[in-house]
Amino acid sequence: MFAHRITAIAAMTLLGVSLTLTACADGPASLADAPAPKGDGRISDARGISPFDTGHPAIRNLDQDLLRAVRKAADKARRQGVEMFVTSGWRSVEYQRSLQERAVARYGSREQAERFVLSPEKSAHVRGEAVDIGPTDADDWLIRNGAEFGLCQIYANEMWHFELATRPGGECPPPKPDASAAH
Template structure:
């Protein structure tokens, strides 16, 4: 969890949301952020690694906001299936950073995964050579987030 009002850089390894990311994901983010800075684009971490407890809190809040577990699942995964809990996902802002990553992220293996979450990126090393895979419309289409999915084990 990132405390309210705190601006976090992808380089801020003192914050668990960054420090607990998969090291390969963190390295790719560092390289991309360094290159983006040359275009005056600064990456901010809106969310990175999350504890299982925090992920479940987010899910409960989403059910309250969206009115059902089915609709909430379009936006928030369970703790067992969340790429954030495993340290394999990061949410980046502001808009110019997400736009920059959407255009250049594949070169670092950083891909948008969900069509409804332009801020959500995961590491896909094969994207460096082959481009990012097609996006899922939302997490309910991702086989890793289905109720019968095994615990999250990293990128597909």
């Protein structure tokens, strides 16, 4: 009888531990401990990926406060019928450089390109401190409701680009005209 009780307690303890681990699997604490997944953060799905797709480097390597805020926002948006996807999150230096080079080729000069794509040294995406959100109705939703989570549209010409720029429930600063005004 006594032995049974000990077994039961041991089993419950083990169960408790495994439940705790499972509960933490998506949590911010485990993100820091887990090795960074390989990859440059490129998102091949044009629609984007779920902010809960922890296995993807673009999500996994995001700043934890930002990721937490985006997930809270995505949960609330979904309850209101708006599906939120991350079309770009963390990017490696190499990936950001390739985007920058493509933009320079497209817009003719580094200065013009900077209105849309910053260098790896300046980009908040490389620091894991920015997300691009889609589709457009999710951008609309986040522009209207993001401040509740500290999330703000940063550039007037990029309605999809969000960063933590206020305290939750605070007021977002007015968007800068474009990324070239960032520094």
